Amino acid sequence: MSAASVHHTPVxxxxxxxxxxxxLTRTAAKGLAVLRYATGFVFLWAFLDxxxxxxxxxxxxKAWINGGSPTKGFLKSIDVGPFQSQFHxxxxxxxxxxxxxxxxAGVGLALVAGIGLRVAAVSGSLIMAMMWLAEFPIxxxxxxxxxxxxxxxLTDYHLIYxxxxxxxxxxxxxxxxxxxxxxxxxxxxxxxxWLI
Numbered sequence: 001m002s003a004a005s006v007h008h009t010p011v012x013x014x015x016x017x018x019x020x021x022x023x024l025t026r027t028a029a030k031g032l033a034v035l036r037y038a039t040g041f042v043f044l045w046a047f048l049d050x051x052x053x054x055x056x057x058x059x060x061x062k063a064w065i066n067g068g069s070p071t072k073g074f075l076k077s078i079d080v081g082p083f084q085s086q087f088h089x090x091x092x093x094x095x096x097x098x099x100x101x102x103x104x105a106g107v108g109l110a111l112v113a114g115i116g117l118r119v120a121a122v123s124g125s126l127i128m129a130m131m132w133l134a135e136f137p138i139x140x141x142x143x144x145x146x147x148x149x150x151x152x153x154l155t156d157y158h159l160i161y162x163x164x165x166x167x168x169x170x171x172x173x174x175x176x177x178x179x180x181x182x183x184x185x186x187x188x189x190x191x192x193x194w195l196i
Contacts, residue, residue, distance in 0.1 A: 024171060032173040039164050040111025047104040064101065071096045080148050081136025103127050114178015118196055121169035125162040132158040
């Protein structure tokens with residue numbers, strides 16, 4: 001069969017293929033949408049568990065609505081890296097609690113809805129970078145000399161989440177199974193393209 005006959009072979013609606021050179025196939029777009037939902041749920045779940053103490057990482061007695069601090073436990077336990085004293089000072093402060101929780105909720109909601117992915121990528125990457133600095137996986141030992149438990153000095157789950165957020169924004173992942181297309185057409189978003 002010649003190349004010409006292959007080119008002119010009719011394709012049924014069930015066998016449609018992507019245009020040659022397409023930047024993103026339908027399958028890839030759906031895969032990115034699934035990744036967007038899954039990543040959004042990671043952020044939303046952290047917000048919900050810390051707010052309501054659902055009993056997974058946060059018991060009910062330590063829930064934010066019951067007077068607990070969403071940042072105190074994690075930041076006070078930092079025992080590695082050059083910034084541990086700064087993180088200890090931030091632990092449990094009202095502004096650290098509010099910034100962290102608003103960030104987690106905002107990034108999670110943006111990802112699930114598929115809107116504002118550029119802002120979500122920047123905000124979420126900043127949260128992940130701060131958490132990476134707090135855990136400081138470069139260090140092999142804690143400040144007491146004990147093994148830090150780090151398994152990789154550079155690439156850990158915080159950096160992977162940051163890269164995922166950037167890829168989702170760059171690929172317009174909110175357009176598939178999300179509100180991204182409608183959001184992008186809104187006049188105020190058209191005037192402020194950074195909101196896409």
